[in-house]
Amino acid sequence: MLPDGSVGGFAAMxxxxxxxxxxxxxxxxxxxxxxxxxxMQVIEAVPPDQIVGPLPGQVNLIFLANGAQEGVNFHVxxxxxLPGGLSNSEIYQALKFPQ
Numbered sequence: 761m762l763p764d765g766s767v768g769g770f771a772a773m774x775x776x777x778x779x780x781x782x783x784x785x786x787x788x789x790x791x792x793x794x795x796x797x798x799x800m801q802v803i804e805a806v807p808p809d810q811i812v813g814p815l816p817g818q819v820n821l822i823f824l825a826n827g828a829q830e831g832v833n834f835h836v837x838x839x840x841x842l843p844g845g846l847s848n849s850e851i852y853q854a855l856k857f858p859q
Contacts, residue, residue: 816840
């Protein structure tokens, strides 16, 4: 805000990624985790100067199968700080139900 109370400008704090994917089975946590990994590989390949904002963005994944849907939401840094060696289903579990 400027001294006169008006807004001087606006800058984005983060870029969020909204992705919808068609999957075979919403109960197959290994498949869902594999899609999370694939989506993050694409997001992490975007050059940093092409992403607006200083904060890590949020990833919103919607999985669709047979007219139903399941969602998982997490911040980019939550994925990046997962322990190495997790299976795809463990990645899904860790991001769907964070501790």
